Amino acid sequence: MGKDAPAAPLTLDAVRARIDAVDAELLRLVGERASLARSVAEAKRAAGDGGKFGLRPAREAQIVRKILAGKAPAASNALVIRLWRELMADSLSQQGPFHLSVWGGKLESRAVELARLRFGGAPKLALAAKPEDALAAARTPGGVAVLALTPDTAWWGRLLAEPTLKVFATLPCLTVWGPTSAVAVAQVEIAPTGADQTLWVTDATDIGKTVEALSRDGVAAAPLVQHGGLTLYALAGYYQHDDARLLRAPGQLHGVIGAAPEPFDL
DSSP: OOTTSOOOOOOHHHHHHHHHHHHHHHHHHHHHHHHHHHHHHHHHHHTTOTTSOOOOHHHHHHHHHHHHHHSOTTSOHHHHHHHHHHHHHHHHHHHSOOEEEEEOGGGHHHHHHHHHHHHOSSSEEEEOSSHHHHHHHHTSTTEEEEEEOOTTOOGGGGGGGOSSOEEEEEEOSSGGGOSOOEEEEESOOOOOOSSEEEEEEEOOOOHHHHHHHHHHTTOOEEEEEEETTEEEEEEESOOOTTOHHHHTSSSSSEEEEEEEEOOTTO
16 A cells, blocks of 8 residues: 555544544533633632623624634634633623623514524523613623614614713624624723724714715715614724714714624624
8 A cells, every 4th residue: 555545534433432532622621711710700809800890892802803713624603603602601700790681672582592692601691671671781780781773763872872881792793693683782891803893873864875975985884774863884994983084974963882893704
């Protein structure tokens, strides 16, 4: 047999044995990571930072992109992200308060699904009867509100008058899981990640003219939902609330209500 002859394929029993070995190693590593997460929580408490909400959306996005860039081709983006979200959610839940309030309107089951895809199974989840209830829960320690974008309410317009609550994620985070149909809101720091979309509200009712005006100013805009004389747009890039290009955009009432990483599988 020549040196370049292909190796004989593994038998089914050999493959199964290897899977069992990998599973055991995965379980060991998951346990080690959970132990390290507890150590982080203990270190924060010792430093006087115990009980603070540990969610850092910008850092999470950068970590996810790095993980996806380095993963093996056989592992799908969806698999890697779901595993990592579960690990991170468990870590956050050990560091302090962490709970979800979900309002989905007529899309309640989809909103719950998106909340779990983004934040894992660790945080407690409660259903909100009204958008206002979900936003109120987001003002409490460790609170995150997940709210659907539906054409029968402009709850997101209220964030223009909110001093602390910001949209920090659009859901789902993978386009293969469907189009943007919900957002996550919390009292967290919003920062650019290098590939972002800004959530912007305006009372300019003509979508075509608004998109065209923004485009002439170098801003790419896509409408997400419209209701009651207000329209919510996703702007390609990270924009501050006082950006001159947005200030001169059509409409009398408009403003930035947050920013989120672009979907990871674009």
